[in-house]
Amino acid sequence: MSYTRPTFRHPEQQKNSKGYHRRDYEGAISTLCAGCGHDSISSAIVQACFEMAIEPHRVAKLSGIGCSSKTPAYFLGKSHGFNSVHGRMPSIATGANMANRDLLYIGVSGDGDTASIGMGQFAHALRRNLNMNYICMNNGCYGLTKGQDSATADKGSAGKKGKPNPFESIDLCEIAIQLGASFVARSFSGDKQQLVPLIKAAISHNGLAFLDVISPCVTFNNTDRSTKSYQYVREHSEATGTFDFIPLQREILTRYDEGATQTVVMHDGSTLLLEKLEQEFDVTDQRRSVDKLEEAKERGRVLTGVIYVNPASKDTHDIIETTPRPLNSLTREDLCPGNDALEKINNSLR
Amino acid sequence: MEPIQSTNDFVIRFANVNGSGSASANNLFAKAIFRMGIPVSPKNIFPSNIQGLPTWYEVRVNDKGNLGRRGGVDMMVATNGQTLVQDYNELLPGGYFFYDSTRPLFDECDRDDIVEIGIPLTQLTNDAFTNPKLRQLLKNIVYVGALSHLLDIEFTVLTDAIGQQFRKKPKLAEPNIQALEIGRDYAKKHFNESCRLSLSRRENILQDSILVDGNSAAALGALYGGATVAGWYPITPSTSVIEAFERFSNIHRLEEDGSKKVAILQAEDELSALGMVIGASWNGSRAFTATSGPGISLMAEFLGLAYFAEVPAVVVNVQRTGPSTGMPTRTQQSDFIATAYASHGDTKNVLLIPCDPAECFELTADAFDLAERLQTPVLVMSDLDLGMNDHISRPFVWDDNREYDRGKTLTGEELDEFERNRERWGRYLDVDGDGICYRTIPGAHPTRGSYFTRGSSHDEYAAYTEDSGAYQRAMLRLDKKWQTAKTMMPEPHIKFRSTSAQAGNPLGALFFGTTTHSAYEAIDRLAEERIIIDTMRLRSFPCPQPAVDFIDQHEIVFVIEQNRDAQMRTLLIAEYGFHPDKLVSILNFDGKPITADFITESLKAKLAGRTGTDSSPHLATGGNV
Ligand SMILES: Cc1ncc(C[n+]2csc(CCOP(=O)(O)OP(=O)(O)O)c2C)c(N)n1
Ligand code: SF4
Numbered sequence: 019m020s021y022t023r024p025t026f027r028h029p030e031q032q033k034n035s036k037g038y039h040r041r042d043y044e045g046a047i048s049t050l051c052a053g054c055g056h057d058s059i060s061s062a063i064v065q066a067c068f069e070m071a072i073e074p075h076r077v078a079k080l081s082g083i084g085c086s087s088k089t090p091a092y093f094l095g096k097s098h099g100f101n102s103v104h105g106r107m108p109s110i111a112t113g114a115n116m117a118n119r120d121l122l123y124i125g126v127s128g129d130g131d132t133a134s135i136g137m138g139q140f141a142h143a144l145r146r147n148l149n150m151n152y153i154c155m156n157n158g159c160y161g162l163t164k165g166q167d168s169a170t171a172d173k174g175s176a177g178k179k180g181k182p183n184p185f186e187s188i189d190l191c192e193i194a195i196q197l198g199a200s201f202v203a204r205s206f207s208g209d210k211q212q213l214v215p216l217i218k219a220a221i222s223h224n225g226l227a228f229l230d231v232i233s234p235c236v237t238f239n240n241t242d243r244s245t246k247s248y249q250y251v252r253e254h255s256e257a258t259g260t261f262d263f264i265p266l267q268r269e270i271l272t273r274y275d276e277g278a279t280q281t282v283v284m285h286d287g288s289t290l291l292l293e294k295l296e297q298e299f300d301v302t303d304q305r306r307s308v309d310k311l312e313e314a315k316e317r318g319r320v321l322t323g324v325i326y327v328n329p330a331s332k333d334t335h336d337i338i339e340t341t342p343r344p345l346n347s348l349t350r351e352d353l354c355p356g357n358d359a360l361e362k363i364n365n366s367l368r
Numbered sequence: 369m370e371p372i373q374s375t376n377d378f379v380i381r382f383a384n385v386n387g388s389g390s391a392s393a394n395n396l397f398a399k400a401i402f403r404m405g406i407p408v409s410p411k412n413i414f415p416s417n418i419q420g421l422p423t424w425y426e427v428r429v430n431d432k433g434n435l436g437r438r439g440g441v442d443m444m445v446a447t448n449g450q451t452l453v454q455d456y457n458e459l460l461p462g463g464y465f466f467y468d469s470t471r472p473l474f475d476e477c478d479r480d481d482i483v484e485i486g487i488p489l490t491q492l493t494n495d496a497f498t499n500p501k502l503r504q505l506l507k508n509i510v511y512v513g514a515l516s517h518l519l520d521i522e523f524t525v526l527t528d529a530i531g532q533q534f535r536k537k538p539k540l541a542e543p544n545i546q547a548l549e550i551g552r553d554y555a556k557k558h559f560n561e562s563c564r565l566s567l568s569r570r571e572n573i574l575q576d577s578i579l580v581d582g583n584s585a586a587a588l589g590a591l592y593g594g595a596t597v598a599g600w601y602p603i604t605p606s607t608s609v610i611e612a613f614e615r616f617s618n619i620h621r622l623e624e625d626g627s628k629k630v631a632i633l634q635a636e637d638e639l640s641a642l643g644m645v646i647g648a649s650w651n652g653s654r655a656f657t658a659t660s661g662p663g664i665s666l667m668a669e670f671l672g673l674a675y676f677a678e679v680p681a682v683v684v685n686v687q688r689t690g691p692s693t694g695m696p697t698r699t700q701q702s703d704f705i706a707t708a709y710a711s712h713g714d715t716k717n718v719l720l721i722p723c724d725p726a727e728c729f730e731l732t733a734d735a736f737d738l739a740e741r742l743q744t745p746v747l748v749m750s751d752l753d754l755g756m757n758d759h760i761s762r763p764f765v766w767d768d769n770r771e772y773d774r775g776k777t778l779t780g781e782e783l784d785e786f787e788r789n790r791e792r793w794g795r796y797l798d799v800d801g802d803g804i805c806y807r808t809i810p811g812a813h814p815t816r817g818s819y820f821t822r823g824s825s826h827d828e829y830a831a832y833t834e835d836s837g838a839y840q841r842a843m844l845r846l847d848k849k850w851q852t853a854k855t856m857m858p859e860p861h862i863k864f865r866s867t868s869a870q871a872g873n874p875l876g877a878l879f880f881g882t883t884t885h886s887a888y889e890a891i892d893r894l895a896e897e898r899i900i901i902d903t904m905r906l907r908s909f910p911c912p913q914p915a916v917d918f919i920d921q922h923e924i925v926f927v928i929e930q931n932r933d934a935q936m937r938t939l940l941i942a943e944y945g946f947h948p949d950k951l952v953s954i955l956n957f958d959g960k961p962i963t964a965d966f967i968t969e970s971l972k973a974k975l976a977g978r979t980g981t982d983s984s985p986h987l988a989t990g991g992n993v
Pocket of ligand 2: 162
């Protein structure tokens, strides 16, 4: 059951440039466990969309099945949502995006949803570079089915059931880079400062923007032996740098212009400013990005922040050369060749 | 034994080796007969490998227009050493055995009731052509040339067809025509009087018919039906539906700048293919996929989602032989139960059943209207025989005034209007009492009409609920929608054949899809023996009322289908409560298209009170008619 929020609005509540209040970006009241990382991610999505003045009805939010996949009910209540079947969000998003390239697609998935049952669809949405924002709420376990290990659980990591995971884990960011995602970032649900600008950058990216957000499951996987617990991530995370995301309308601030910085201009002209921790880290270098992830892992660190961006990315529509008009807006006149053409076809078959 | 004598009425079978280039020679042969105005029906019987195994091509010629398989072979063109003895023995008494006499026939080939026509195909080809690759292909054209003499095919029809085929490569036309002449001249010289099968031009039978395969026709149906998104995964025998759709789209779906008014994506599997269709349909595009049995199995989960969440989807299912991988390149009608009830829980899907290319076109185009009107998956149930073989068909016709029926899909303004005039909009509110609700498309309205689509239980306002009452209301409404669907289904084709003396005929027969042509022929043959059977060709599941009435009106209804388990009979009993004894099965499931001979014999056996050789319980029921 989803509970709706009261519609009362404080008269002095701030509006964004399109005239929407923050509340216009909220959804139903969450029914997830109190303290679940997923709720923080929902709220970061709300914040990012509000600040970017995205029109809520121009967003389609899609998900698979899992606690994480429930979250689209808890943000952007004025957007159409699609809670599909386990692991199959990418194909639904692909079809939806093919039908109307003008909407913003936010896909939400879990690590079970993405890295196990949905690995195939995940991989292929990446390689087609579908224009969407794909957020994996990664808690290293299956929340909704009560705590089994997922394929992203680190080897040796143990949840509430107490047994250390004996298998190698899948690093979704590495896979995403290798399979052709054109924007890859990792973040932590407890780090709103980092997450909100990342979501904004992902939204303005043309192509598949993959965000792997470590999102602790307080009920089944927040133990002191779990590598996806709040405490572990807080103690072991290491950011690529600090960020700012600057939409096209805003002037670029000069404070980033000194020291080790990198500016990535997105396809719509907005800018991602990265104050790097290490001089040689170039987020547009695909191979280095994978190395960076591996190096951090060797040091027992969880690398967060923007990991890879291809600013010249071409999305699926660009690749297959579809019309710039949304396909769902085409009319019979656009689509149906009519009886004369059919008569010609008949003649070719005689 | 007198050799068989017939004009424009015989069966000729070509026995070839897969991958030896016989397909184009055989097609040329069938096309020439078609262009002489004679009804012809070619069928490929081929293995599921690319090269080396035996393949057959059976051509039926029939002035009366009977174009199902007949059964039996009057002339065998045997070019495959591997199957030579089998092919030899399959010939009907009085038939003609045409073989490559470069080598002598095997000793086992020893019949005195057939006519042997030996032509040294290999030798003739090797003598005339030096290029080894070309030799292999042209050997096939040489036999077509020889047949042109033996069967009186108009030579210019053949040479014209070659000219047309190699329009863009005229250099290749030359050796092909030479090969035709070599075969013709050799046959002329050595076999003047030997063959009493002949072809004779007809002016008035075929009228404006076309010769086309069902998959191309279904692709055209999707094009005309307004499909803009296709997600698909290769599988025989459905792949050519999408290939043809792409071919047509490359001509008819381009913007002036060359960009495409269509998105065709080869998916990673069938799960994804149908997911794409559902996502696109949810977002207001018309979308479809084409698949076959194994793909349907994978799509089951999504079919259930589309049924319960009420998202339109069109699937062209070109059935092949199951279960599992079965015989991938053989035909069957064995996906009816799997598709009708595809997915777990109480799921029911709408099926449309074409019987020829014109219907593949029409019903595929209609499927998009129906899927949107009913907001549910609609499956077009073709099969390999229909999809991959050429068939003579009515030409395709499109009514230029036809609008796409988007069903109860509200634009932003309509949504405002709806809420002004009626009540608060709810995605799953049954406003009109027909079980079909009003839907909105993402982005349609800035403040209203957004909702959550989900496969879990939801109330009238699309909110998640586990309330038993709300769940049951939703399920009952879906059932009401199913009843409404019956009123939208294409009418069955019913023929009452009873004369006044036989009014109240107790005997009916029911069939569907590609069984149709052989069934009509069998029933016509029985009528000549004064066994009168009324017929109904079903075109959909669920059945509209006239179909139910037809079954009610007859004491016994033979249900003729191409599967082992009498799937349509099972559906009829399950859905309409007919007494099992009333529905008597005639079942062919050998992977080859059913023949008129088989149906005639089976019907006679049933009518004589015999149960036939099959021990299936369905064959046994109704044996005392
Ligand atoms: C086909 C199928 N198999 C299994 C399930 C059961 N199931 C529901 S959610 C889930 C795992 C969810 O884990 P994850 O994606 O990591 O999300 P979380 O709940 O941890 O946020 C499973 C296995 C299902 N719904 N469908
Ligand atoms: S079970 Fe875990 S993942 Fe699911 S809502 Fe609770 S805390 Fe979150």
